[in-house]
Amino acid sequence: MQTYDIVIIGGGPAGLAAAIAAKESGIDRILILERSERAGGILNQCIHNGFGLHTFHEELTGPEYADRFIRQAESLGIECRLRTMAVDIAAGEAAPVHTVTAVSSTDGLVQICARSVILAMGCRERPRGALNIPGFRPAGIFSAGTAQRLVNMDGYMPGREVVILGSGDIGLIMARRMTLEGAKVHAVAEIMPYSGGLKRNIVQCLDDYGIPLLLSHTVTWIHGKDRVEGVTLSQVDENRRPIPGTEQFYPCDTLLLSVGLIPENELSRGMGVTLSPATSGPLVNESLETDIPGVFACGNVLHVHDLVDYVSEEASAAGRHAADYVKHLGDKSAGTPFPMISPASKRRIPSSSERGIPLTAEHGIRYTVPAFIRPERMPSKLTIRFRVTDVYRNCRVCVCFDDIPVKKKARRIVAPGEMEEIRLERELFERHPVPKTIRFSLETQNDEDTQDFKEGR
Numbered sequence: 001m002q003t004y005d006i007v008i009i010g011g012g013p014a015g016l017a018a019a020i021a022a023k024e025s026g027i028d029r030i031l032i033l034e035r036s037e038r039a040g041g042i043l044n045q046c047i048h049n050g051f052g053l054h055t056f057h058e059e060l061t062g063p064e065y066a067d068r069f070i071r072q073a074e075s076l077g078i079e080c081r082l083r084t085m086a087v088d089i090a091a092g093e094a095a096p097v098h099t100v101t102a103v104s105s106t107d108g109l110v111q112i113c114a115r116s117v118i119l120a121m122g123c124r125e126r127p128r129g130a131l132n133i134p135g136f137r138p139a140g141i142f143s144a145g146t147a148q149r150l151v152n153m154d155g156y157m158p159g160r161e162v163v164i165l166g167s168g169d170i171g172l173i174m175a176r177r178m179t180l181e182g183a184k185v186h187a188v189a190e191i192m193p194y195s196g197g198l199k200r201n202i203v204q205c206l207d208d209y210g211i212p213l214l215l216s217h218t219v220t221w222i223h224g225k226d227r228v229e230g231v232t233l234s235q236v237d238e239n240r241r242p243i244p245g246t247e248q249f250y251p252c253d254t255l256l257l258s259v260g261l262i263p264e265n266e267l268s269r270g271m272g273v274t275l276s277p278a279t280s281g282p283l284v285n286e287s288l289e290t291d292i293p294g295v296f297a298c299g300n301v302l303h304v305h306d307l308v309d310y311v312s313e314e315a316s317a318a319g320r321h322a323a324d325y326v327k328h329l330g331d332k333s334a335g336t337p338f339p340m341i342s343p344a345s346k347r348r349i350p351s352s353s354e355r356g357i358p359l360t361a362e363h364g365i366r367y368t369v370p371a372f373i374r375p376e377r378m379p380s381k382l383t384i385r386f387r388v389t390d391v392y393r394n395c396r397v398c399v400c401f402d403d404i405p406v407k408k409k410a411r412r413i414v415a416p417g418e419m420e421e422i423r424l425e426r427e428l429f430e431r432h433p434v435p436k437t438i439r440f441s442l443e444t445q446n447d448e449d450t451q452d453f454k455e456g457r
């Protein structure tokens, strides 16, 4: 069996950045497993610009952004096995070594030993089946990402007369892309009273092309038996139930669905990693380590990101932490700072003190990443990423150590479609008693301004 220090599952932007950071931290035996024929992940189909503004201070296309990381990984001599899919990861029992089973058409089924594993499998789109839209099952219904691949990589047009359900970033980008390719996009319908996408994408992809955004609307019927012939859109009430009498028929041959992304977590679940009900990604500590020692997670498999720059930043941190973990395993004299897996039990769940202090998401906050902090292991400043539950204007993000407020950050506007972050300084733990929980909440006001924003005024 081949043995590596770190095996990274997924060669998208997260996997590449993690590998580069681990290599630069002094680890040599690194392997990336990527199931597609090229590295770069979903970026390969994102031929629009707007990538890399934070990382490179340049506006790049998705493939250009990915290419910079691919070249860097190549120049560092990092091994990347393409067309190789990881199908199982068995968490080590007697020793902290995990076994990755992968399959490829050239090597068949292979087993690889890994002292540390970084999960970087990205996410997938929520399908029609998850929505229960009534109607037949005609041709012409695509997820927005599938349509993006067909148009940008395979050279096919999915249709000419289009309605898009869901106003997340991929839906917005595809509204513009289909228009540029000569299709007529009749509307983007969004069930929520606000868009799930970035403001800049609403302006650049819909407003600039005169495409209407119908907030608080959904598809209530798909017409056509062999091919989509149209959809009925209805307005919904505050409980997201269609309002009778508001139905409107939109003739179209194509319905694109952009109704959410779900972390690709079959492997994580299979190996016994505890997942967060809010993100569907692993629960991780300040080192982006899951509750299985030596198994780290980053990128969209951890939580869905809106900007790839944050994916790269987070993944670099995961790579550095995995490298530290591997170095400490080799350093017997220093003792192992991470909990070991007992041969007697199938898997050792760290106790809560080993796990760290839990972060709780309260009023207005949906989740935080990380979910646990071990203060003694955090850097001088730790970035906490989170999403909010609703649109709020003029609010404050509050961090409390139990009931004591230790930090507040004012935000002019926050929305569920945009990931937020706040930095926690280690010195906070020196200045205050160590808390049982670190509570994150929003101080909000639901004023007229907020309502106007939600309703697009």
Ligand SMILES: Cc1cc2nc3c(=O)[nH]c(=O)nc-3n(C[C@H](O)[C@H](O)[C@H](O)COP(=O)(O)OP(=O)(O)OC[C@H]3O[C@@H](n4cnc5c(N)ncnc54)[C@H](O)[C@@H]3O)c2cc1C
Pocket: 009, 010, 011, 012, 013, 014, 015, 033, 034, 035, 036, 039, 040, 041, 042, 043, 046, 048, 049, 050, 051, 052, 084, 085, 086, 087, 120, 121, 122, 123, 144, 145, 148, 169, 170, 173, 264, 267, 298, 299, 300, 301, 305, 306, 307, 308, 309, 311
């Ligand atoms: C359609 C779309 C449009 C986007 N547009 C923008 C944009 O305009 N600007 C921006 O900043 N961000 C954009 N993003 C977000 C950004 O591209 C993602 O945040 C980023 O690609 C996530 O990186 P990742 O490595 O976590 O996942 P991915 O890019 O999805 O990479 C995951 C990789 O893992 C591989 N993999 C999965 N499972 C296995 C397995 N079992 N074995 C081996 N390999 C596996 C996959 O093949 C894939 O290559 C977009 C995202 C999507 C989905």
